[in-house]
Amino acid sequence: MTEFPAPAEHAPDASAIAANLARIKARIAVACDRAGRDPAAVALVAVSKTHPAAAVEAALAAGQVNFGENRVQEAAGKFPPLRAAHPAMRLHLIGGLQTNKARDAVRVADVIESLDRPRLAEAIADAIRREGRAPALLVQVNTGAEPQKSGVARDEASAFLRACREAHGLAVTGAMCIPPEGEDPAPHFRWLAAFAADEGLPVLSMGMSGDFEAAVECGATEVRVGSALFGARPSPV
Numbered sequence: 001m002t003e004f005p006a007p008a009e010h011a012p013d014a015s016a017i018a019a020n021l022a023r024i025k026a027r028i029a030v031a032c033d034r035a036g037r038d039p040a041a042v043a044l045v046a047v048s049k050t051h052p053a054a055a056v057e058a059a060l061a062a063g064q065v066n067f068g069e070n071r072v073q074e075a076a077g078k079f080p081p082l083r084a085a086h087p088a089m090r091l092h093l094i095g096g097l098q099t100n101k102a103r104d105a106v107r108v109a110d111v112i113e114s115l116d117r118p119r120l121a122e123a124i125a126d127a128i129r130r131e132g133r134a135p136a137l138l139v140q141v142n143t144g145a146e147p148q149k150s151g152v153a154r155d156e157a158s159a160f161l162r163a164c165r166e167a168h169g170l171a172v173t174g175a176m177c178i179p180p181e182g183e184d185p186a187p188h189f190r191w192l193a194a195f196a197a198d199e200g201l202p203v204l205s206m207g208m209s210g211d212f213e214a215a216v217e218c219g220a221t222e223v224r225v226g227s228a229l230f231g232a233r234p235s236p237v
């Protein structure tokens with residue numbers, strides 16, 4: 001296995017991370033209040049991609065349990081030692097997943113949010129059998145039909161979900177999307193919420209640093225927040 005290059009080691013500011021975490025939770029609570037929702041029904045996933053393990057430690061110390069990474073190899077390097085010390089922490093893989101990484105993903109993740117094509121469904125099903133370990137699975141929908149993004153097309157999402165369940169025996173519990181940058185995300189969030197409701201999917205992963213309040217108002221049960229918590233990333237990932 002090739003080593004993932006270590007992120008630039010800047011000592012994370014633990015008190016800033018704790019303060020950001022409190023601020024984000026307060027904003028989620030306000031959005032829940034506006035929408036008449038219970039804040040306990042919205043999980044915050046701290047997206048720690050490119051940030052060092054020490055930043056994750058700082059968030060753990062402030063009570064954070066759910067973390068998100070978009071690259072299997074980075075996650076596989078960073079998380080197992082942390083998890084040994086913090087057994088309750090949960091790792092969400094939120095990035096496009098290559099079929100040949102499915103087994104590593106199943107080994108390390110508690111949730112895989114980027115299930116988006118039949119070959120990957122097959123590889124994940126196979127990995128679950130071999131590893132005897134089954135992460136929770138979310139179908140990613142490319143709601144903006146962007147060619148550079150992972151995700152199944154809107155009009156193929158129902159058939160794909162059925163194939164995951166029936167042909168591959170996968171227990172899919174939710175849906176995830178990343179709306180196009182620079183567009184009003186709300187129509188994308190509403191589409192995904194309607195899709196999840198129609199399909200009986202209880203988990204709705206939507207909303208990032210720039211739009212998590214809108215996502216909460218549209219029914220997100222999970223928001224994925226990176227830069228607002230850990231600070232800017234060295235380069236776009």
Ligand SMILES: *Cc1c(COP(=O)(O)O)cnc(C)c1O
Nearest residue numbers: 047070094208209224225226227
């Ligand atoms: C990086 C990333 C995030 C977090 O983005 P921020 O804007 O830094 O909050 C959320 N979801 C996915 C899929 C990502 O890749």
